[in-house]
Amino acid sequence: MKERLLYILRSIYNLKDKIAFFPTLIAFxxxxxxxxMFYLESLGISKYLLEILPDLVINNTDTARTLLTTIIAGSISIMVFSFSMVMVLLNQASSNFSPRLLPGLISNRRHQVILGIYVATILYCIFTLISIRPSGNEYQLPGFSxxxxxxxMxxxxxxxxxxxxxISQSIQINNIxxxxxRKSSTRLIHLLDCEKDNNLPFKSSNNWHSYQATKTGYLQxxxxxxxxxxxxxxxxKIEVIPTKGSFILEKDTLFKTEKPLDKDILEGLSxxxxxxxxELIEDNYVLAFKQLTEIAVKAMSPGINDPGTALNAIDYLSxxxxxxxxKNDISYTYxxxxxxxxIxxxxxxxxxxxxMAPLRTYCKHDVIIVKRLLTMLNHLKxxxxxxxxxxxxxxxxENLKEDALRAITNERDFEYIETENFNI
Incomplete structure (x- = not known):
C-alpha cells in the first residue's frame, strides 16, 4: 500500500514538467x-464599497458588460499569440539545435505560469459576466468583481x-x-555530495536472482x-542493472537481488x-553531454555552418x-x-x-574545432x-589526431596546431 501511494505521488510530481500542468492549476x-467573489457579492461587498469608496466600484451595467467582454476578447488574443510564440520557439530549437532540447523548453516554469494567468483571467471574467443580471439596480451589480x-487584465x-x-532570451543558443x-552541474554536484568510499565490499551478483521489467520506455x-x-x-542487497536514461524493453533485466523475495515485495520494488x-536533465546528467554534443554537431552541419556555437558547446563540455x-564509475545507496x-x-x-565519436566524425576537418577539442582533452588529462x-x-x-591527420590537408594548419604544443 505504501509503495502504491508513493508511486501515485511520484506520478503527480512528474506532471509538473507537462506544459498544461501549471496553466490548469492556475485556471482552477x-x-x-x-x-x-460571488459569495462576497452576495454579502454586499459592492454595496459596502459603493458607500465608502464609490470610485472603486463599477455601477453601470452596460459599462461592466463592455469591460468584461473587451477583457475576455483581448486576453484570448494575447493567449493565442503567446502559444504561437511557444510553438515557433520549439520548432526553431528542434530545427537549428536539437530535438532533445524540447522537453526542457516545454517544462519552462515561467512560461507555464504566464499562460495560466491568461486562462485564469479569461475564466474569471466569463463567470463574472454571467453573474451580471439582465436587470437590476446598482447595488445588485458585482461592481467590485x-x-x-x-x-x-x-x-x-x-x-x-x-x-x-x-521568449526572446530562451531562443538564444548561449542561454540554452x-x-x-547549470542544471547538469547541479545534478552532478548533488551526486558528488552523496558519494562515499566506494571501496567497500559488495558481493558478485553473477548468481543473484534476476527480475525483468514489465514496461517499455526510458528509465527516467x-x-x-x-x-x-x-x-x-x-x-x-540489490543491484540495479540498467543505467538511468537508458531505453528499457519489456523482459529486459531490471534488477537483481541477493536472495529471492516474495511476489508482493517485488511488485513494490517495481x-x-x-x-x-x-528525458530530463534534472533526472539524468548524461543527457546534458548528449545535448551539448548534438548542438555542436548540428552547428557544424553544412546547412547551419556555425563553428562559434560548436566552440561554445565544447567549452561547456570541458x-x-x-x-x-x-565522480566514481560505481555508485551505492547507503x-x-x-x-x-x-546502481x-x-x-x-x-x-x-x-x-568524442560524433565530434570527431563531423568536426575533424575544422582545424579550430580540432584545436579546441585537444585543448579540452589535455586539460582533463x-x-x-x-x-x-x-x-x-x-x-x-590519439583517435582525434588520427582522424584530423586524414581530414586536414593544409600544411599551414598543421603548423598552427603544432605551435599550440599538441605535437600532431
Whole structure:
C-alpha cells in the first residue's frame, strides 16, 4: 500500500514538467476565486464599497458588460499569440539545435505560469459576466468583481511583456547551453555530495536472482532510497542493472537481488522505477553531454555552418567533464554507512567515447574545432588522477589526431596546431 501511494505521488510530481500542468492549476484557482467573489457579492461587498469608496466600484451595467467582454476578447488574443510564440520557439530549437532540447523548453516554469494567468483571467471574467443580471439596480451589480477583472487584465498585460522578453532570451543558443550546463552541474554536484568510499565490499551478483521489467520506455527516475529501505528491511542487497536514461524493453533485466523475495515485495520494488517517453536533465546528467554534443554537431552541419556555437558547446563540455572526473564509475545507496543498493552508471570511458565519436566524425576537418577539442582533452588529462580515466582520455586524443591527420590537408594548419604544443 505504501509503495502504491508513493508511486501515485511520484506520478503527480512528474506532471509538473507537462506544459498544461501549471496553466490548469492556475485556471482552477481563477475559477475558484470567481466563485469566492460571488459569495462576497452576495454579502454586499459592492454595496459596502459603493458607500465608502464609490470610485472603486463599477455601477453601470452596460459599462461592466463592455469591460468584461473587451477583457475576455483581448486576453484570448494575447493567449493565442503567446502559444504561437511557444510553438515557433520549439520548432526553431528542434530545427537549428536539437530535438532533445524540447522537453526542457516545454517544462519552462515561467512560461507555464504566464499562460495560466491568461486562462485564469479569461475564466474569471466569463463567470463574472454571467453573474451580471439582465436587470437590476446598482447595488445588485458585482461592481467590485468587475474592478478586479480590470486588475487581472493589467497583470496579464505585464505578464505578456515579460513573456516577450523571456521568449526572446530562451531562443538564444548561449542561454540554452548555459541552462543545460547549470542544471547538469547541479545534478552532478548533488551526486558528488552523496558519494562515499566506494571501496567497500559488495558481493558478485553473477548468481543473484534476476527480475525483468514489465514496461517499455526510458528509465527516467529510480527511487533509490525506497529500494534501499526494502533491501535493509529484508537484509538483501540489490543491484540495479540498467543505467538511468537508458531505453528499457519489456523482459529486459531490471534488477537483481541477493536472495529471492516474495511476489508482493517485488511488485513494490517495481513501482520505484519510473518510465517515460522523454528525458530530463534534472533526472539524468548524461543527457546534458548528449545535448551539448548534438548542438555542436548540428552547428557544424553544412546547412547551419556555425563553428562559434560548436566552440561554445565544447567549452561547456570541458566544464562538465571536469566535474565528472570527480565522480566514481560505481555508485551505492547507503543506510547507516552500509551499502544496500548498487546502481549502474554510465562509466567515464563510455561517456567520453559517446561524446568524442560524433565530434570527431563531423568536426575533424575544422582545424579550430580540432584545436579546441585537444585543448579540452589535455586539460582533463592534467586534472585527472584516475588511471582508468587517463587511459580513456589518451585513447581519445590519439583517435582525434588520427582522424584530423586524414581530414586536414593544409600544411599551414598543421603548423598552427603544432605551435599550440599538441605535437600532431
Amino acid at each position: 484557482a481563477g475559477s475558484a476565486f470567481a466563485y469566492l 468587475v474592478l478586479l477583472a480590470i486588475v487581472f 493589467v497583470i496579464s498585460l505585464g505578464s505578456f511583456i515579460y513573456f516577450i522578453h523571456s 547551453m548555459d541552462k543545460i550546463f 527516475h529510480i527511487s533509490l532510497e525506497n529500494i534501499a529501505e526494502v533491501a535493509k528491511s529484508h537484509d538483501c 513501482t520505484n522505477f519510473d518510465f517515460a517517453k522523454s 566544464q562538465l567533464y571536469a566535474l565528472r572526473l570527480k 543506510i547507516d554507512n552500509t551499502p544496500w543498493v548498487l 549502474a552508471t554510465v562509466n567515464f570511458s563510455t561517456l567520453m567515447y559517446d561524446t 592534467n586534472l585527472s588522477t584516475n588511471s582508468i580515466y587517463l587511459k580513456s582520455i589518451d585513447e581519445e586524443i
